[in-house]
Amino acid sequence: MGRKNNGIILYLWYKGRKIMTFEYEFEKQKNDMIGIAQRENNHKRNYLFVNRFQAKHIPVSPSKALKLFQKLGEKVYCDYKNKKTTMIGFAETATAIASTVAIHCPDDVYYIHTSRETLPSKYSVVEFKEEHSHATQQILYCKKAEEMLFQSEKILFIEDEITTGKTILNFIEALQKKGIHADFGACSIINSMDKQHRDVFHEKNISLYTLLNWNESISDKLFLDNTIVNEKMKRELPGTVHYMTLYTTVNPRLGCSAKEYQMCCMHLAEQIYNIVCSNTINSILILGTEECMYPAIFTGEYIEKKGICKTVKTHSTTRSPIVPRVQEQYPIFNRISFESLYEKGRKTYLYNLEKYDIVIIVTDAQNYNKTGEQQLLQSLKSYGNETVTIINWRYQ
Secondary structure (H helix, E strand, C coil): CEEECCEEEEEEEECCEEEEEEEHHHHHHHHHHEEEEEECCCCCCCEEEEECCCCCCCCECHHHHHHHHHHHHHCCHHHHCCCCEEEEECCCCCHHHHHHHHHCCCCCCEEEECECCCCCHHHEEEEEECCCCCCCEEEEECCCHHHHHHCCCEEEEEEEEECCCHHHHHHHHHHHHCCCCCEEEEEEEEECCCHHHHHHHHHCCCEEEEEEECCCCCCCCCCCCCCECCCCCCCCCCCEEEEEEEEECCCCCCCEEHHHHHHHHHHHHHHHHHHHCCCCEEEEEEEEECCECHHHHHHHHHHHHHCCEEEEEEEEEECCCEECECCCCCCCCCEEEEECCCCCCCEEEEECCCCCCEEEEEECCCCCCHHHHHHHHHHHHHCCCCEEEEEEEEEC
8 A cells, every 4th residue: 555645545466466556535536526327228237437527428627537537547657667558548438538648658658549430441450349338349440550559568458437347358359369469457447347357357467457446336226217308409500600620640540659649639729729719708618529539628628728718618429328317416417419420320419518608519520420510509509509619620
């Protein structure tokens, strides 16, 4: 056991090897940070953890989200010093967490996130299944697989939550079948694995790092009431809609230097600030889309630090269907659904939407779906949002 930043760092050891690190500070904060919500039509697991500080489902201060992600990174850095490392984030919910952990690593590391999007098949490395997800298929693409995967000494998987670890084990098995044999590790904000599942990781020498261990069972009777909230939608568009196309040379779905990705995100944030934020405003929402979370959060923090806006919030659209309810301590109180900006016919969602002076949408949709755009704009209008700027961040 050790101490750091006025918190208590706890280490778990197995056969002389440190296999789990977590911080007691977050054990005390878990009720403020984590809510339990009902998945819609998911019979494998009818609930999910909703992290109020993660900037995915619930709007939050961007600096608060990034601080949480950086705390997770602090758990792993000492074990990855001076090692050729690749850090892999899971789509879609963990992409921003993984970006932050990789970017703030003292050594420059490679960063990739898995994807459910269709990229050139020549870059596909492995496909695997995410057991309990609403969309189970995951693909790891990599443009420089030999350098970033086959030659890596360490590969760290980064998740928002690890429940059984089956997804990570499926991933490792798929990589090993391809001939990729590194020292594997996994980190997550929440770890709710039972002893049996942890023992599997320990026997395979897969290190675990987490901020919060969740050992409480979730009652099947938690969602028996009928206080479900209906969606609302106006068939009108906001009064002012601006469009901008900006460009980047880095695509994290294909693998990149984490520091190079940070530089691209900084350039994006500077461009958005200089174009959109010319006057003092009261409230602003920076909205990411599906897997494209980190650029929105980073831009939000950049604007927040400039001090021109009283309230800066960020969150993202998602494929994950969650039931909204009017219920004490229940984390999701409204929902809108619309077609994805990435693909016609794909249903996506946005939760806990409010009214802001300005909404900035940051998307990296390459095959841009105008129907999805119109539906999202109508959804924003339904909650009183009249000024919207859409940033399409395209890969060169």
